[in-house]
Amino acid sequence: MILGVHGNAPRFASQTGQQSQIGLSFVSFAQGNVLARVAAAIGPVPMIALNTGSYGAAQTATSRSIALGQNDRFLSQLNAVVARSPATRFYVRPFPEMNAHWSGTSAYNRDGTRRDAAHSTQWTRKAFARITVVLRGGTRDVVSTLLAKLGLPGIAADLPVTTAKLRMVWNPQGFGAPDVAGNSPQAYYPGDAYVDVVGDDLYDMPGHGATWSAAQKLYDAHPSKPFAFPEFGLWGFDDPQFIRDMAKWVRRHRRVEFISYFSGRPGSIWDLATKPASRSAYRALITPLGILP
Numbered sequence: 001m002i003l004g005v006h007g008n009a010p011r012f013a014s015q016t017g018q019q020s021q022i023g024l025s026f027v028s029f030a031q032g033n034v035l036a037r038v039a040a041a042i043g044p045v046p047m048i049a050l051n052t053g054s055y056g057a058a059q060t061a062t063s064r065s066i067a068l069g070q071n072d073r074f075l076s077q078l079n080a081v082v083a084r085s086p087a088t089r090f091y092v093r094p095f096p097e098m099n100a101h102w103s104g105t106s107a108y109n110r111d112g113t114r115r116d117a118a119h120s121t122q123w124t125r126k127a128f129a130r131i132t133v134v135l136r137g138g139t140r141d142v143v144s145t146l147l148a149k150l151g152l153p154g155i156a157a158d159l160p161v162t163t164a165k166l167r168m169v170w171n172p173q174g175f176g177a178p179d180v181a182g183n184s185p186q187a188y189y190p191g192d193a194y195v196d197v198v199g200d201d202l203y204d205m206p207g208h209g210a211t212w213s214a215a216q217k218l219y220d221a222h223p224s225k226p227f228a229f230p231e232f233g234l235w236g237f238d239d240p241q242f243i244r245d246m247a248k249w250v251r252r253h254r255r256v257e258f259i260s261y262f263s264g265r266p267g268s269i270w271d272l273a274t275k276p277a278s279r280s281a282y283r284a285l286i287t288p289l290g291i292l293p
Helices: 009-016 032-041 063-067 072-084 121-136 140-148 212-221 240-252 276-291
Strands: 002-006 022-028 045-051 090-094 166-170 197-199 202-204 227-234 256-262
Touching: 002 045, 002 276, 009 276, 022 032, 022 256, 032 045, 032 072, 063 121, 072 090, 072 121, 090 121, 121 140, 121 166, 197 212, 212 227, 212 240, 227 240, 240 256, 240 276, 256 276
Parallel strands: 002 022, 002 256, 022 045, 045 090, 090 166, 166 197, 197 227, 202 227, 227 256
Antiparallel strands: none
């Protein structure tokens, strides 16, 4: 299994002994010019999360604009970065926590009301599918044919093929926020053909705990797909039981491909520097998972 971290990997290694393979970074659809630099800085296995920005005027893209090809310049830049990367594996994670109201790709507001048509679950599914098809690459005719089957416009030029290394991570929350029927994880699922890994972000929060049942439900819903926790962490308090539970869950679920701690940044509320019991449990129970055969 692969272990990762968001933040300062050397500092995290000094705390836990973990030699992180995955480095997580977030980029917007307006940052195509920095993609190569970002990918080079977070190896040896990059994981780039694609954000559209907050709902409203701050957004750099919408689900509809992406699906219709209006952000293809960014996608072609990312395709080139993946193709040129020396990494043997490269994760791309579009729209993390897409069914949460704080995400620009959620179809719902916090109060349960629907957002405009450009943010519908249908457009988000189509946008994810387009990202996958374009990033995997191929000749213009081949890629355009695949997009046409989705009812989407084609591309203008050939693209490098990246399928040997690219891993597409579909990562909703295990339950919607708001938790209404139309905002379930499955409402955003683009289909097996466009997903390589199913992910769930899991945090241990005061007064809330970790929602293991939601993670289990998401795991069970996709039995043919590897699973991951692209983000997991302790929300401002020291709770070694959460770390013990994570290690136990991963060992009992053989399809887990990777887990990535959030965050190794000094002073963050997730920083293990202020959580000695959890830090000790992590070193003893999580770090060894990265060296299992």
